Amino acid sequence: MSLRLRVRFSKVGKIRFIGHRDVARVTERAVRKVGLPVAYSQGFSPRMKLSFGLALPTGYESEAEFVELPLVADAVRDGGAAEPGARHAAGPVIVCRGGTHAPCERGLPSTAPSYCTVAGALSEALPVGMEVSAVTLVDGRGPSLQAAVHTCGWQFEIVGLDASAAAKAVADLLAAGTVVTERVHKGETVSSNIRPSVEVLQVVGCSDRGAVLSAELSATPRVVRPSELVPALAPAHEMGIARRTHQWTSGAAGRAEPAVPAMCAQRHKEPISG
Amino acid sequence: MTTLWPRLEPLLPRVSKPARYIGCEDGMQRPTAGPHLTSWLLAYPDTYEIGLPNQGLQILYELLNERPDASAERTYAPWIDLEAEMRAAGLPLFSVDTHRAAGDFDIIAFNLSAELVYTNVLNCIDLAGLEVRAARRNDDDPLIGAGGHCAYNPEPLADFVDFFVIGDGEEVVSEITEAVGAWKRTGKRPGTRSTILRDLAGIEGVYVPAMYDVAYDGPALAAVTPKYPDVPALVAKRTVADLAEWPYPRRQLVPVTEVVHDRLSVEVFRGCTRGCRFCQAGMITRPVRERPAAQVREMVTSGLERSGYDEVSLMSLSTADYSGIAELVRDTVTGGNITAGASNTAGADANRISVSLPSMRVDAFTVDVAAQVSRARRTGLTFAPEAGSWRLRQIINKLITEEDLYGAVRSAYSQGWHRMKLYFLTGLPSEMDPDTEAIAHLAAACTQIGQEYTKRASVTVSLGGFVPKPHTPFQWFGQNPPEELARKVRLVRSALGRNRRVQLKWHDPAASTAEGIASRGDRRVGAVIEYVWRKGGTFQEWSERFDLALWEEAMAACGLSLDWYVYRHRGEHEVLPWDHIGAGLHRDFLWHDWQDALAGHGLPDCRWTPCYDCGACTEYGIEHMVASPVAPNGGSQGTGQDLATGHLVPVELRPRQLAGAGAPSGGGA
Numbered sequence: 001m002s003l004r005l006r007v008r009f010s011k012v013g014k015i016r017f018i019g020h021r022d023v024a025r026v027t028e029r030a031v032r033k034v035g036l037p038v039a040y041s042q043g044f045s046p047r048m049k050l051s052f053g054l055a056l057p058t059g060y061e062s063e064a065e066f067v068e069l070p071l072v073a074d075a076v077r078d079g080g081a082a083e084p085g086a087r088h089a090a091g092p093v094i095v096c097r098g099g100t101h102a103p104c105e106r107g108l109p110s111t112a113p114s115y116c117t118v119a120g121a122l123s124e125a126l127p128v129g130m131e132v133s134a135v136t137l138v139d140g141r142g143p144s145l146q147a148a149v150h151t152c153g154w155q156f157e158i159v160g161l162d163a164s165a166a167a168k169a170v171a172d173l174l175a176a177g178t179v180v181t182e183r184v185h186k187g188e189t190v191s192s193n194i195r196p197s198v199e200v201l202q203v204v205g206c207s208d209r210g211a212v213l214s215a216e217l218s219a220t221p222r223v224v225r226p227s228e229l230v231p232a233l234a235p236a237h238e239m240g241i242a243r244r245t246h247q248w249t250s251g252a253a254g255r256a257e258p259a260v261p262a263m264c265a266q267r268h269k270e271p272i273s274g
Numbered sequence: 275m276t277t278l279w280p281r282l283e284p285l286l287p288r289v290s291k292p293a294r295y296i297g298c299e300d301g302m303q304r305p306t307a308g309p310h311l312t313s314w315l316l317a318y319p320d321t322y323e324i325g326l327p328n329q330g331l332q333i334l335y336e337l338l339n340e341r342p343d344a345s346a347e348r349t350y351a352p353w354i355d356l357e358a359e360m361r362a363a364g365l366p367l368f369s370v371d372t373h374r375a376a377g378d379f380d381i382i383a384f385n386l387s388a389e390l391v392y393t394n395v396l397n398c399i400d401l402a403g404l405e406v407r408a409a410r411r412n413d414d415d416p417l418i419g420a421g422g423h424c425a426y427n428p429e430p431l432a433d434f435v436d437f438f439v440i441g442d443g444e445e446v447v448s449e450i451t452e453a454v455g456a457w458k459r460t461g462k463r464p465g466t467r468s469t470i471l472r473d474l475a476g477i478e479g480v481y482v483p484a485m486y487d488v489a490y491d492g493p494a495l496a497a498v499t500p501k502y503p504d505v506p507a508l509v510a511k512r513t514v515a516d517l518a519e520w521p522y523p524r525r526q527l528v529p530v531t532e533v534v535h536d537r538l539s540v541e542v543f544r545g546c547t548r549g550c551r552f553c554q555a556g557m558i559t560r561p562v563r564e565r566p567a568a569q570v571r572e573m574v575t576s577g578l579e580r581s582g583y584d585e586v587s588l589m590s591l592s593t594a595d596y597s598g599i600a601e602l603v604r605d606t607v608t609g610g611n612i613t614a615g616a617s618n619t620a621g622a623d624a625n626r627i628s629v630s631l632p633s634m635r636v637d638a639f640t641v642d643v644a645a646q647v648s649r650a651r652r653t654g655l656t657f658a659p660e661a662g663s664w665r666l667r668q669i670i671n672k673l674i675t676e677e678d679l680y681g682a683v684r685s686a687y688s689q690g691w692h693r694m695k696l697y698f699l700t701g702l703p704s705e706m707d708p709d710t711e712a713i714a715h716l717a718a719a720c721t722q723i724g725q726e727y728t729k730r731a732s733v734t735v736s737l738g739g740f741v742p743k744p745h746t747p748f749q750w751f752g753q754n755p756p757e758e759l760a761r762k763v764r765l766v767r768s769a770l771g772r773n774r775r776v777q778l779k780w781h782d783p784a785a786s787t788a789e790g791i792a793s794r795g796d797r798r799v800g801a802v803i804e805y806v807w808r809k810g811g812t813f814q815e816w817s818e819r820f821d822l823a824l825w826e827e828a829m830a831a832c833g834l835s836l837d838w839y840v841y842r843h844r845g846e847h848e849v850l851p852w853d854h855i856g857a858g859l860h861r862d863f864l865w866h867d868w869q870d871a872l873a874g875h876g877l878p879d880c881r882w883t884p885c886y887d888c889g890a891c892t893e894y895g896i897e898h899m900v901a902s903p904v905a906p907n908g909g910s911q912g913t914g915q916d917l918a919t920g921h922l923v924p925v926e927l928r929p930r931q932l933a934g935a936g937a938p939s940g941g942g943a
Contacts, residue, residue, distance in 0.1 A: 014279075015530065017292035022531045029528065029582030045652075059287045125300050125582065129532050 005036070006145075007122065008134040008259040012243070014060045015129035020055040023130075027067055028187040030125035035116065039070045053247060053258070054147035054152070054223055061243035063133070064153070065266035066145050066258050105274045145258055149219050151199060151248040156226040157240030158233065159210045166211035174201060180226045194232075197224040209240045218234040219247075278365060279373040285359040293531035295356065297348075297370035300528035300581065303335070304372055305345030311456040314338050314346040314447075315369055315416070320385075322350040322370070322816060324529060327535040329589065330422060331385050333522040334443050342453045348380070350709035351394045352401070353817075354456040354812065358573045360401065367401040368592040373413040380454055382416045384435070387791035390785065390814040393807040395420070397926055406804065408436050408484060414462040416453065416866065417470070425481075426511075426558050427744040427852040428640035430568035430792045432483035433800040437474045439836035440481060440855055441511030441558075442544075444520050449477045475505045479512035481855065486660070486799050493838050495796050498854045502506075508512070510856035511558065515896045517544055521573060528581045537585035538577045542570050542602075546591035547898070548635070550788045551867060552699060554743035555591055558857040560890030561898045562881050567598055574606055578627060585653070593631045594638030595881075596903035602644040603629050612689070626650035634658075635717055637674045638655040638906070639682035644689040654688055658697040661705075662712030669704055670873050671867075683720045687727040696720065700762040701754030701786075703871060710762045713737070714769035714776070721775035728900065732775040737763055739786035741793050747867035749850065752843040753790045759783035775853045784822035788814060790840035791825060796851035799839065801826040824842040860889040 011023070018026070028048050031038050040046040049262040053066040063113075119132040126132070158166060173179060179195040200216035213233075230239045248255045286292035297692055307313055312943055315337055320327025325331070331348065338346035352360060360366070367376040376382055382402060384395050389746040395404045405411045408418065419815035420431060421439035427436040457470040470483075475482035485505045489496040499509055500638070514520060526538060543564040548555040565573075572587055586606060590596065593716060606629050630653040639657070647653065659679055660672045667673065686694055698713050706807055717735045724731025739759040742748045754762075755791035763780045770776050791799060806814070829836055844850065855860075863886075867877060881898050882905055893896050 014296040014298050017286055017296050018298075018530050020294065021292060025532070026530055031582075032584060033579070033582035073557065127300065129298070203407075 002039075002073070002139075002141075003071050004138050005071060005118065006136045006138050006220050006259050007069065007119075007132055008257075008261060009065050009067070009122075009130055009132045009185060010061075011056065011064045011065055011070050011130055013129035015127050015180060016059055017243075020052070021060045024050060024052065024066075025058075026079070026127060026130070031069060031124055033125040034118070034121040035131070037072045051144060051146075054149055054219060056244060057225055059242075060225075061241060061247075062246050063261075064247050064257065065249065068138070069186045075181075085238055101274060106164050128191050134259040136259045145247075148249040148258070149247045150242055150250060151216050151246075151255070152223065153224045153240060153246030153248070154215045155204070155212060155245050156215070156242035157207055157210050157212050158230060159238045159240045161211045161234050161237050163203055163206050166213060166233070170203055170213065172203050173198070173229070179232050181232055183228060194224050198229070201229070207240070210237070214245070216246075216248075230273055239253070276312070278368045279374045280372060280377055281363065281365050282368065285363060285365070287357065289355040290353065290398060291323075291531070294350065294353070295368075295528070297373075298530050299326070301523075301525040302371055302527065303339050303346075305339055305347060307345065307374070307378070308888040309341065309458065311345045312343060312381070312456075312458060313379045313450045314344065314451075315349055315376055315382045316346055317376075317382055317384045317398055317647055319351050319353060319384055319391040319398055320813070323530075323531070323533040324815075325350045325385070326384055326529050326533045327539065328387070329523065329539055329541060332527055333520070334383075334447055334526065335527075336523050337444060338447060341448065341451060343455055344447075347374065349376060349382075349389075349398070349614045350372055351398055352811070356395075356403065356655055363858050366403045367398055377404065377416060379416050380458055381419055381450070382420065383419035386420050386422040386431075388815060389424055389430075389789045390820075391392075392431060392792055392803045393811050393814055395431065395806060396807040397812050400435065400807075406434050406807075408434055409465075411436075413464050413467040417474075419450070423558065426554070426791075426855055427794065427795045429851040429857065430482065430795040430803060431798040432797045434804075436471060436484070438481040438483070439512070440509055440857075442514045442726065443512070443872055444514050446477065446479045446512050450474065450480065452478065454679045465575075470504070470943060472502070477656050478583050479510065481509040484795075486854070490798075493763065493835065495849045495851055497849060498851075499879060506536050507736055508705055508856045510893075511858060511859070513896060514544075514895055515563070516540070516899065518569055519561045521565075521569055521895075524573075526577060526581060530581070535587065536583075537587050537628075537639060538574070538583045539568055539587045540573045540655055541565065541589045541648055543590045543900075544591060545898075547880050548592060548596070549671045549879060550739060551703065551747040551865075551871050552660070552743070553591075557746050557859060557864075559591070560858060560888065561896060562595075563899045563900055564901055567602060567901065574746065575766065584626075584650075585630060586631045587632060589632060592635050592638075594635050594643065595906060597906050599638070600640070600646060604629070607649045624699040628653050632655070632656075634682075635674065636682035637678035638907050639685055641685040642687065644691075648691070653692055655691055655694040656697055657682055658696060659716065660697070660699050661702060661709060662714075663709040664697060666702060666709040667703055667875065668713075668876050669871050670699075670702055671871065671877055673876050676719075679716065680719065680723055683733075684723050687724045687731060689866045692728050692730040693732045693734065694720075694735055697736045697738070698740050700738045701759050702767075703748060703751045706761075707765060710765045711769040713766050713769075714773075717770070717776045718773055721773070724775075731776065732895075734777045734779060735766070735770075737766060737778070737780040739781055739783050741786050741789045742874075743793055744836060744850070744852040745859060745864070746856075747864050747871055749794065749864065750844040750846075750848075750868055752841050753786070753840055754783075757788050759786060771854070782820065783816055784834060785817070785820050787827045787836065787840055788820070788822060791829070793838070794851065795839055798832065798834060802834060813871035856893075858888075858890040858893050860887070860893075863888045881905075 027050060039049050041049055049070050051068045056062050056065060119135045122132045176195060178193045180191050181194050182189050182191045197218040199218060202214055203211055204214045205212045215226060226242045228238050248259060249258060284535045316331050318328055318331055321522050335348060338344040348371060349367055349369050399406050417436045420435045421443050423439045424438055453473045469480050473486055475485045485501050486498050487501055488498050543562055545559040545562040547560055547562055548556060552554055565650050607626055614866050627650055628650040635655060636657045658676060661667045661670055664675060696717055700710060716735050720733050721731050742751045742753055760783045767778055770778060806824050809824055811824045881900055
């Protein structure tokens, strides 16, 4: 059975300015540094088979990025608890960090939330600002992350707007039947009604730069970005820092996230960074 | 010393490639500042993605930060979009490490890898909030330094730079740190800037232009003489004798965004004595100093493990000449299995380490080396025959035969490559049309060989216009004007006919002219650089930003002649602008080699044959450090081949008449 490691990671601070392809390169190097037994493509130029979720716009922060790492066939060792850091002939075995958790079945992170050796080692190998908050083991079959996510949760600032003005703008937008915005797509200006994509929108507070809003925006048929809302909410103002907080999929018991941070959740409680 | 990050951050969403400005590399240091530390800002005057991989800058970055009395950060030229935002917001040039203002540093030191970055040097000084002309800066302003290969003719930048470092920087930066530190502790009092400059001028390998008088005789340079008795008349280069003592960089910077050489680099040797007469690097970096094989292996292994890279470049001016190169490549490729710890992940080769060998001589690219390299992902292959005909290759002393080239090409195609790049220079001394056209014939013959192995066989021919460089035997040669270089490109193109397997690329001939102005310019050229900069001529290395008309306008405005500075042949006794800079080479050696070139006489590699006393070793009491007594991969050179058979075609250099009037060199028309 082919198994994948699903990794949830953050992207906050200065590192928010690297692009999606940069994230892929940085992740590939981190996986090699940790020595995870990840599958490569075949052929003359074997590449690591990483699959990322929805691309995050450059400059946005996130605490909910996902990447799946397909494991090689013999990466999973059956039976017994593995010792932390143990290696076998096929390379390092993925094991739980000793002490805080009971060893998972087969010495691997189970699908239950866990913070494992892998998470710690990957965080260590990634640049500052990219931290792994959850690692789960999932079956190799199933839809791609990109296809499964239907809604993203966001938090974003509107620079220089106070909370009461923001609250009024939010109420007006939610009351409107249509909200037409323009964006440039492949060199052409496209206008579209984004009102149906706005599932939740509210003011959650203030930062030293302005109002902080949270939103849930649909990701299908395309990902609507907070930056598209700002001209409709406050045309004279710029968006400050925006952060993705969640990516939602449909699960058997209602909506769910592809992987939920557990032990390290506290790490991400700081407000939107400066 | 406060960080400028809060002011920079809001600008970044508005510019292209904001990751250029954030630092965050693996290996980045966050040095502190303080009165006890001499702080260096190491500046690369081009974009981040060009400058970040520079090994010289990274070596000094580590060495300085290891010193208890120094700190070093880095900066790169901001692209024009950020520059506009910075100027509008009043934000000065900043370091990418801690985002401190450039003006807060004690020294801003520029790496000069190419002449066309000179206008960017001025722009960076200006963005730092400083006067571009050294004489107008304040006593407590940062000192502006410069080093790198272009510093071997410092004169075009002499009015803007306080001090130049000639040669290897590893040792001399310590001496500069100590001198500047002592000055800093006295408070950089008013009137003391000239004192520190004079102190710096006393350090071996340091050139302080303000300490010299320049005299002219009409358009000619008469003399460059020291103003004071304690200032040396000849500034001799610094050379580190043993590379084994300098295993740097130990922690190569691994960037978070794409850069031009995004791989591990390990310098396997420094210097080259193949003696190619056009090659400045091969002349000024002598002698050959190999890094011990065990140290190379250690640096490769630890570097890969630390960085997560799966590709390593074995760096030098001619890597196939490294003693034991085939074994080194083999061990590097297979060593990846040990490093990554998995041999049976997906396909046997998934975790192999790719090896890239820049500067491969064709007479050393054997089937063995090709087979070793191809065991991992195949890296791009570039061969540099430099000239199309054997006659011309003898003139330039690039002594590889057609058979050598075909052998290398066959090795590559037989080991699975489909395409390769062939690099040539045009506008070489004594080049005649048949020499130029021979480039097309060589390329076509290579694709013929390729078709024996693959239907997809092709080659890319890349043509560069030759720009004569200081401290080489060709420093006396008059450069081809752009029209002539363009004509030679057309000549190759028409000789290629409809051969679809050969793709032709060429360097803009107009850019070669601007490069020529700065390459062999004297101090008067500084005004030209300032003019071009003031008219917005930054990033002249970038074709979309380059404009020859601006340079021509600047030359005219400064009353200088392109013909005098670029196109004219120099005479044996002419005072050259870099005569007071010592690269270790005897001037009469260079002149005789120039005469030998014109006579078509080759010169063997002194690594494996008797010394001909160019001066590089004898003047400094140092020697080659090579592990192999013979050329590691055989090849034509250094194997007893008769080198003195090139004078079948008579060569004569005729003095040029006027710029643009006919052929620039003998027999070109």
